[in-house]
Amino acid sequence: MTADDTFGRLDDDDYPAYTMGRAAEMLGTTQGFLRAIGEHRLITPLRSAGGHRRYSRYQLRVAARARELVDHGTPVEAACRIVILEDQLEEAQHLNAEYRRAAESANPTAAA
Numbered sequence: 001m002t003a004d005d006t007f008g009r010l011d012d013d014d015y016p017a018y019t020m021g022r023a024a025e026m027l028g029t030t031q032g033f034l035r036a037i038g039e040h041r042l043i044t045p046l047r048s049a050g051g052h053r054r055y056s057r058y059q060l061r062v063a064a065r066a067r068e069l070v071d072h073g074t075p076v077e078a079a080c081r082i083v084i085l086e087d088q089l090e091e092a093q094h095l096n097a098e099y100r101r102a103a104e105s106a107n108p109t110a111a112a
Contacts (some may be wrong), residue, residue: 007047015044023055029067033076037066040080062087 009015016081024031034053037043045053055063062083069079 005097012056013058014056017057018055018057020045020053020055020059023060023063026060027064029063033062033067033070036076037063037080040077042066042080042083044059 004064009017012099019024020031020034024034025035034045034055038045038053042054043059045059048054065086066076066083071074071080074082
């Protein structure tokens, strides 16, 4: 991998750029919290060649949402399930909007 390849990934939300320690520090949480949300399958960090967990910016945003819920008293397992359901709902709404646009463009008179 060249330096150009690495710099090209800086804007990639899915690139696993953060170590567990750095991720925990950025989120203001513990490494144990990151392990817990991994055990509940909210996020699955990639592993480095040495087996260390590595997190992407997208995963950090998901973890931050779970931490927000936990900070308000929601148990970790429930917070993980809520975040998963929120993500599924957002995806379903996105797909529904795409289908609606496709149907309207296929039959413009039906939309009126």
